[in-house]
Amino acid sequence: MxxxxxxTTRAPERRRTAAGRRRVLRRIETRGAWTLLSPYIVLxxxxxxxxxxxxxxxxxxxxxxxxEPNLSGFGGIDAFVTAxxxxxxxxxxxxxxxxxxxWLPLMIIGIVGMALLVHASPGRFGNAMRFIYYIxxxxxxxxxxxxxxxxxNPAQSPIGGFWHALGFETIKAVVASPGTLPPxxxxxxxxxxxxxxxxxxxxxxxxxxxxxxxxxxxxGANAWNLAWRIKIPLIRPWIGYAALMNLAxxxxxxxxxxxxxxxxxxxxxxxxxxxQLGFWFAFANxxxxxxxxxxxxxxxxxxxxxxxxxxxxxxxxxxEK
Amino acid sequence: xxxxxxxxVGAAMATIALAGAAxxxxxxxxxxxxxxxxTDSGGKITVWVDPPRVPAADAFKKAHPEIDINIVQxxxxxxGKTVQQQFAQFDAAKKGWPDAIFFPSNDDIAWATSAKSxxxxxxxxxxxxxxxxxxxAVLGMCNIGDKIxxxxxxxxxxxxxYNAKFFADNGYTVPTTWEDYAKLGxxxxxxHPGKISGFTGDAYAPDRYLWAADCPxxxxxDATTVxxxxxxxxxxRAKDLLTTLYDGKALSTDGIFDADAAKxxxxxxxxxxxxxxxxxxxxxxxxxxxxxxxxxxxLTWEGESKPSTGDEGGGLxxxxxxxxxxxxxxxxxxxxxxxxxxxxxxxxxxxxxxxxAVQDDWIAKQSAANYYADTKATFEAFKPAISAVPGDHKYxxxxxxxxxxxxxxxxxxxxxxxxxxxxxxxxxLNSQAKAQGYKVxxxx
Numbered sequence: 001m002x003x004x005x006x007x008t009t010r011a012p013e014r015r016r017t018a019a020g021r022r023r024v025l026r027r028i029e030t031r032g033a034w035t036l037l038s039p040y041i042v043l044x045x046x047x048x049x050x051x052x053x054x055x056x057x058x059x060x061x062x063x064x065x066x067x068e069p070n071l072s073g074f075g076g077i078d079a080f081v082t083a084x085x086x087x088x089x090x091x092x093x094x095x096x097x098x099x100x101x102x103w104l105p106l107m108i109i110g111i112v113g114m115a116l117l118v119h120a121s122p123g124r125f126g127n128a129m130r131f132i133y134y135i136x137x138x139x140x141x142x143x144x145x146x147x148x149x150x151x152x153n154p155a156q157s158p159i160g161g162f163w164h165a166l167g168f169e170t171i172k173a174v175v176a177s178p179g180t181l182p183p184x185x186x187x188x189x190x191x192x193x194x195x196x197x198x199x200x201x202x203x204x205x206x207x208x209x210x211x212x213x214x215x216x217x218x219x220g221a222n223a224w225n226l227a228w229r230i231k232i233p234l235i236r237p238w239i240g241y242a243a244l245m246n247l248a249x250x251x252x253x254x255x256x257x258x259x260x261x262x263x264x265x266x267x268x269x270x271x272x273x274x275x276q277l278g279f280w281f282a283f284a285n286x287x288x289x290x291x292x293x294x295x296x297x298x299x300x301x302x303x304x305x306x307x308x309x310x311x312x313x314x315x316x317x318x319x320e321k
Numbered sequence: 322x323x324x325x326x327x328x329x330v331g332a333a334m335a336t337i338a339l340a341g342a343a344x345x346x347x348x349x350x351x352x353x354x355x356x357x358x359x360t361d362s363g364g365k366i367t368v369w370v371d372p373p374r375v376p377a378a379d380a381f382k383k384a385h386p387e388i389d390i391n392i393v394q395x396x397x398x399x400x401g402k403t404v405q406q407q408f409a410q411f412d413a414a415k416k417g418w419p420d421a422i423f424f425p426s427n428d429d430i431a432w433a434t435s436a437k438s439x440x441x442x443x444x445x446x447x448x449x450x451x452x453x454x455x456x457x458a459v460l461g462m463c464n465i466g467d468k469i470x471x472x473x474x475x476x477x478x479x480x481x482x483y484n485a486k487f488f489a490d491n492g493y494t495v496p497t498t499w500e501d502y503a504k505l506g507x508x509x510x511x512x513h514p515g516k517i518s519g520f521t522g523d524a525y526a527p528d529r530y531l532w533a534a535d536c537p538x539x540x541x542x543d544a545t546t547v548x549x550x551x552x553x554x555x556x557x558r559a560k561d562l563l564t565t566l567y568d569g570k571a572l573s574t575d576g577i578f579d580a581d582a583a584k585x586x587x588x589x590x591x592x593x594x595x596x597x598x599x600x601x602x603x604x605x606x607x608x609x610x611x612x613x614x615x616x617x618x619x620l621t622w623e624g625e626s627k628p629s630t631g632d633e634g635g636g637l638x639x640x641x642x643x644x645x646x647x648x649x650x651x652x653x654x655x656x657x658x659x660x661x662x663x664x665x666x667x668x669x670x671x672x673x674x675x676x677x678a679v680q681d682d683w684i685a686k687q688s689a690a691n692y693y694a695d696t697k698a699t700f701e702a703f704k705p706a707i708s709a710v711p712g713d714h715k716y717x718x719x720x721x722x723x724x725x726x727x728x729x730x731x732x733x734x735x736x737x738x739x740x741x742x743x744x745x746x747x748x749x750l751n752s753q754a755k756a757q758g759y760k761v762x763x764x765x
């Protein structure tokens with residue numbers, strides 16, 4: 001009885017309390033989210049947002065160059081005009097595209113194919129293969145380059161016969177002949193990067209519950225159907241993530257062409273990629289605004305393509321599922 | 322919903338970014354020319370040297386224990402940008418410069434004397450005594466706007482190198498003109514396939530042939546104007562020479578520093594080359610047996626009365642314009658020591674000293690090894706070659722050597738005609754100069 005009375009009298013109150021509790025919960029949740037995010041946000045500010053803001057600021061300035069020591073003040077879009085009209089500007093992007101167009105599809109097909117193979121070979125054999133794929137990527141950058149210097153030098157290379165068959169007698173001929181650089185960079189980037197990504201995508205495959213595979217098998221799916229119709233659709237976010245990160249890496253290509261140029265006696269263009277051109281603006285031309293403009297151009301492109309991939313792959317896709 | 326949230330996050334980030342920009346804004350903008358104020362440490366000096374010059378700094382430390390010195394070893398890559406990068410940061414911070422430096426590339430003197438950096442001090446008056454000990458021709462590249470802005474560590478004029486044994490065995494006559502050199506090179510290559518008479522793949526190749534021809538690639542008109550004219554008869558004579566050699570299969574597309582060059586090096590029968598080629602390339606790197614190679618005087622162009630030759634390197638020492646007082650005095654003492662003291666220049670240095678007073682002692686010491694076919698004749702060719710180097714050639718902000726290696730070398734490696742390689746070089750050299758901000762003219 002009393003409870004009934006209490007019930008009727010307290011009903012609106014209880015409803016209010018429930019709403020209040022939800023609000024409180026939501027507030028705690030929000031606060032928790034921000035707390036968890038805060039270390040990342042600090043990093044993002046220091047290593048991302050503030051440098052980008054600074055680059056934007058610098059790109060709109062005029063600063064002294066070697067030949068014009070008295071430049072100063074607001075420069076408007078001058079730095080962007082300098083960068084866009086540079087005689088190497090379009091070429092650097094064409095160069096990067098010529099590498100990306102071969103490398104990225106190969107990379108994605110390679111990652112997915114190898115991850116599926118590893119996943120389809122459980123037990124010791126699969127683990128061993130996963131480890132073997134990973135080895136080239138585990139070599140540090142410099143060691144990796146030394147390996148490539150050996151491979152690319154017809155005089156020392158284990159694949160010297162291949163280079164001789166193509167008519168190349170020196171390392172300079174190998175890397176500086178017309179059209180050879182994009183496939184070489186592709187090979188370098190491929191072996192360097194694929195192992196890590198096979199491990200990551202394999203991790204994605206391991207996250208798929210076994211029941212799904214069992215159900216598919218009962219329905220008569222063979223290994224091929226399993227890979228094509230079940231595994232690939234389920235790891236789409238991982239594939240998107242791999243494509244995004246590799247694309248971003250490809251656009252920031254700097255070290256590989258820079259070092260290959262040194263082993264080829266300077267026969268490669270010093271400003272082969274957009275980042276190399278930016279480096280030239282900053283340190284050969286003392287034109288920091290133009291260097292900042294170059295970096296923003298690269299940022300806009302990688303960010304743009306990145307956003308497309310994020311939304312198309314459903315990488316943050318809880319809501320879309 | 323999701324998109325909206327992303328947009329608002331983006332807007333928040335943009336706001337933060339702009340705030341960040343505003344905060345950091347005060348540090349840039351209108352720094353103008355640097356070097357206004359000079360400082361004095363009270364005596365302690367910091368010097369930057371590339372690895373081969375570390376013994377020079379060590380010798381100074383030993384000879385001058387009273388001077389407190391900090392020796393910093395730097396990246397010595399010729400054509401590298403790390404030193405320039407650090408200086409750009411020092412200029413922005415307005416502190417941190419070394420008090421004296423050995424420039425890894427001779428081209429570095431261009432930015433170090435630019436109006437913006439203005440790092441390299443004018444030595445004309447403060448080191449007049451030391452300067453008088455140099456042949457003015459050897460300091461030609463340091464003479465910028467009629468001021469001496471650097472000192473040469475060593476002189477590196479080209480002499481004419483040839484394989485004396487090969488010439489004697491096969492009865493060839495050593496050429497004395499550039500035109501004869503080209504014809505003979507092609508002749509030898511046809512009679513002895515595989516024998517070569519020059520290298521085109523390194524950054525010194527344009528110095529070896531174009532500078533020797535007095536071809537305007539690097540001529541200063543004024544501080545912001547350069548003369549480049551590869552159609553000039555002085556350039557086309559070098560082009561004709563290289564075309565003859567290239568078509569006659571007498572040239573290697575390797576550069577002298579390439580690892581692959583060590584294989585073809587022993588097949589080199591003759592070539593213009595710096596005085597340091599003898600010990601560094603033939604003896605130490607390519608291990609050509611003693612009693613084989615020999616140098617003679619530089620070649621003469623047909624129709625000219627005097628020999629004309631290029632110059633390959635021969636390092637430069639610079640003094641900071643940002644110091645004064647005791648620190649400056651000590652840095653000057655250091656500069657004087659490294660260019661002129663026998664304990665470095667004679668006992669340890671491998672290059673022909675640029676400073677006149679120590680040249681003969683160095684030659685006497687080097688002759689003792691008796692490496693060459695005719696050691697006496699070889700060393701007699703060295704000193705006179707210095708005054709055969711055309712003086713109009715100055716180092717500029719664009720790097721003629723790297724333009725050469727990235728245009729001519731790949732074109733020749735791909736088997737294109739020398740004409741094509743030359744056009745690519747011409748086009749890129751002009752573009753580089755303009756991209757640096759120079760006004761390019763074809764005649765002075």
